[in-house]
Amino acid sequence: MANPFNLPMMGRSLRNLLSRPATRRYPSEVRPHFAGTRGTLEFDLDTCVFCGLCARRCPTVALTCSREDRFFAIEQLRCIACGVCIDLCNKDSLRMSEDAPHVHLHTGAAPGDPRPGHQEWHQQPPDGSPPVPGDAAGGTATAAV
Amino acid sequence: MDGTAFLARVEQYHRDGWRLALINVTTVLPAASAAHGAPGAHGAHGAEAPAGEAPAGEAPAGEAAAVAALPMGGPGVFEIAWGFARDREFETIREQIEAGTTVPSISEFFGAAFLYENEIRELFGINVTGIGVDLKGQLYKTSTRVPFSHAAVKARLAALAAAPVKPS
Amino acid sequence: MKRTTIPFGPQHPVLPEPLVLDLILEDEKVIDAIPTIGYIHRGLEALVESVEYTEFGYVVERICGICSFMHGMGYAVAMEEIMAVEVPERARWLRLIWAEMSRIHSHLLWLGLGADAFGFENLFMHCWRTREEVLDIFEKTTGGRIIFSVNRIGGVRRDISDTELAAIVTKLQQLGASFTETARIFETDPSIRHRLSGVGILSREDAHAVDAVGPMARASGIRMDTRLTGTHLYDRLDFEPVLETAGDCLARVVVRVREISQSIDLIRQAVDRMPKAEGAPIEVKVRGLPTGEVFERLEQPRGEVVYYIKANGTKYLERFRARTPTFANIPAMIKLVKGCDLADVPNIIMTIDPCISCTER
DSSP: OOOTTOOTHHHHHHHHHHSOOSSOOTTTSOOOOOTTOOOEEEEOTTTOOOOOHHHHHOTTOOEEEETTTTEEEEETTTOOOOOHHHHHOSSOOEEEESSOOOOOOOTTOOTTSOOTTEEEEEEOOTTOOOOOTTOOSSEEEEEEO | OOHHHHHHHHHHHHHTTOEEEEEEEEEEOOTTTSTTOOTTGGGGTTTSOOSSOOOTTSOOOGGGGGOOOOOSOTTOEEEEEEEEEETTEEEEEEEEEETTOEEEOOTTTOTTHHHHHHHHHHHHOOEEESOSSOOTTOSOOOSSSSTTSHHHHHHHHHHHHHSOSSOO | OOEEEEEEOSSOTTOSSOOEEEEEEETTEEEEEEEEOOTTOOOGGGGGGTSOTTTHHHHHHTTOSSSHHHHHHHHHHHHHHHTTOOOOHHHHHHHHHHHHHHHHHHHHHHHHHHHHHTTOHHHHHHHHHHHHHHHHHHHHHHSOSSOOOOEETTEESOOOOHHHHHHHHHHHHHHHHHHHHHHHHHHHOHHHHHHHTTSSOOOHHHHHHTTOOTHHHHHTTOOOOGGGGOTTTGGGSOOOOOOOSSOSHHHHHHHHHHHHHHHHHHHHHHHHHSOOOTTSOOBOOOOSOOEEEEEEEEEETTEEEEEEEEEESSSSEEEEEEEOHHHHHHHHHHHHHTTSBGGGHHHHHHHTOOOHHHHHO
16 A cells, blocks of 8 residues: 555544534434425315316326215325326315325234225215215315324 | 348347347237237337337337238247447347247357346246356246246236226 | 355345345355346336336336436337427426436445445445435425436426526535545545455456446446437537546446536536526427337436337337346446455445346336
């Protein structure tokens, strides 16, 4: 080896020793997301007209939409946050929140329990026909997260 | 296919300083058995020049025009393309073979061909003779033994037709 | 002499992905290596049977997490050629900028992994810290850090404003300036030199004989780069590939180090030369079903990728094939491993920048 004092990394190492850490103390310090980050898909029941376009065009079949039953469901674990449904929606019922998706755990789920990451919404039919079981005023959202 | 004439063409590419860019195999199904196949879709195979032109400066895969489509029926047909690249140029040799026919290896001229040839033997079940480095079927680990054989592709398409991924 | 067979991988400290080499040794010398891949073979090529061509781009992106932009771009470009779609110019410039940015982040990732492989963990962390800043730009502009979902057949889905583009160039130039210190460490540190110099030499003739691509070929002195074909607007930039002649592990590291500064410069040129047309269309609507076939070549961070797509006039493609750069470089890797010492095998494998997910699809 040529020169034992040729240590190009040394300067950087000494500076690192004296400077603040480059990392954040997660989870007490959370990095804010940028505007427009594709995080979690969110649904607004009030504006949806149940046209079903998003469900037909979803690449991963993560959305279920039924006009007859006034029913909408998102399988968050299937969603790849591509944003195709948001581009398609004429009523802006779907939006993407910037937060990372909730971490879903399978532990302790009994058979028949809702699937992890499954969210569903029922809307009371406008014509006064019998409401969906378990329905409160106007509509319900059940989320198993 | 004419093995001697084919190897002579490969040797010419080798002498002219081309490099092997890829060896690709397509499992050609008769239009009727392809679950999604539109009627007459098969007419495009090999019989006409590709509609998509290669980018400017790259020769389109014009060799396809020279390949006469094999009649359907029998065990099935594979279409093999040997692609060669040199600077801006890209050319292919196209052949259609019946399943069960052997294909000569081009390892003699392009040493890197062994990986492609082992791959097409394992994934398509095409017998390649004289592979430079014979990996003896241990390159890929797949659950279906020959995943792109005609039988396997047909089985997958039939399963898909019975239970579509997307509800319509 | 007695021969020993040592399985290298699928789990090995230097391997980020499962690759298996059965090394046949005589004493400490490797005399043969038999590769096995397929531990992460996902059968993505067979998915064209069940995924519509409009949606297959999301599958292609997931071939590999590092090359995801280039895979998405390659698929979109190839389909646009089949369907004879004229893509708006701004979309093409944006693709070029993102493609060069993904080259920067891929090379930084690899330099970190390479440093880790030869035991320089401090350097590894510096490379990855720099890479975070590139990922932040990606997140700001595409909405994703790794999977961008920004390419669509017919264009791109998000625009970058002109002020934002200028800010990106400034940011990348600062990054480049701070990276010069790290680059100097890679090029001059005696321990790195000692470990990599003269190890795994691939001569120019051998590199041609085994059809090496990308930085692997360029480190052996072959002037080979798909960007030289001038496709995808590279003809509008001043571009000359980085070449090294030594062909050893160090040369392959140095090529990648220099390509980072080169990519930063290419992005600066692109932003300078693209028309200032904020709000110009960035995608065109694509209708109809594709018929035809195409071979498409693209320069990924690891080298040339070749796509073959055959469409038969239905919603589903007949064949999709991606020949990824690592697939082309494996014969070169095996050639290098033969005859080297067992202790050098990890470095040789790392310096081809193996991406096994890409290779197996």
